[in-house]
Amino acid sequence: MWKKDEQDDEKEGTSGKQKPAGEEPRGKQRRPGSGSPEPATIGPSITIKGDVTGDEDLLIQGKVDGLVNLKQQSVTVGPEGRVKADITGRVVTVHGEVEGDLKADEQVILRSEARVEGDITAPRVVLEDGASFKGLVDMSGRSERTDGSPKKSSPRSTASTKSGEPSGSSGGSSGASGSKSDGSSDSSAAKAGASAKTEKASP
């Protein structure tokens, strides 16, 4: 089991280097109508203070201060992402900076340029050479597999139209809740979707 895991680690850490979601190499780009939506993106100019919840994969290239809870989805903190929040997802991949705990049902991956301070709870953790990590790695929830094969990812929900968990405030759609840096209402606030790309946060 160990050797298979090592091989998987090697694949993920070197030749299998994954680019941030949304930057798929040619031939693998998702096309409109292909059934595999691109992840929602928080762009580099966006700052969110509050909770981010939803039912789709998320790429964070901006700043998030609060909580990120996309339990069944992949969450990626891109190279420009700066997150001060606990992140929960199915798979959590970090290229940027995170100050907070990372929890994943499947695995947490810290890429070579990642800077993470916080606790990691996941059955499988990958640290690329060069990644900086300070905190606790909790692998107590790992399942013992006789074949050593990693879990296969579950099919993504197709809906950017599906609403996520109720945010507890007005709106209830998948997106940020809580205070906004630009003072806008929830309905126009930085959703984890296209609107987040167009809004610019006030300093």
Next chain:
Amino acid sequence: MSWLERIGGRPREKSAPDEAEVAETTRPAPVRRSAPALAAVFEGLSPDGSHAVLDLGLATQAHLRLYRPYASWARFAGFLPEPPRGTALRSALRELPPNPVRPYDVVLLWNLLDRLGPDQRALLMDRVARITAPDARLYAVVHGSESSAIQPLRFTPLGPDRISHEAVGEPEPAGRPLLPAEMERVLEPFRVLRAFTLRIGMREYVAVKDEPGDP
């Protein structure tokens, strides 16, 4: 005229290597060696994931790979390669939490003790003693010979009985080397079980805690 020129091609001009390439080729490669004290730390530990590791150094995949069969919890304090000093060390130690489920029973100091002064070592060992199990095992490696400078090293485990080490940063002025008798005092309440001399002039220590920790 070379064969390439004869068929109309041009020989590729060798570009001058850039500084990064030169640095990469001239930097000494990591040295691999056996680590008998590290082996002694893990000897007899049940590979059932029931243990909790406190590693005061750097986190790498190699470290996780070593600890994973034995431990379900591994805390990396990040005190290496550059240890906090003075008040930064005090606050870092204050913030070093106990393990949430069970006290740490394996502690790896690597070469941290070499980089701290006597007062700082005492602070460190006091905190380590408080958050470790009564029978916790400890691993440390220190310079054991007189020298004017210490080259900081980064240690990476290659398995339960092998390590690699490579130089990081610039050499630092060396204080008095930590000789065996002094190490026995420094590591209290851990009791030194065995010590081994490595060829690089360093000594490995494996120790076990004799006194009960705080609940």
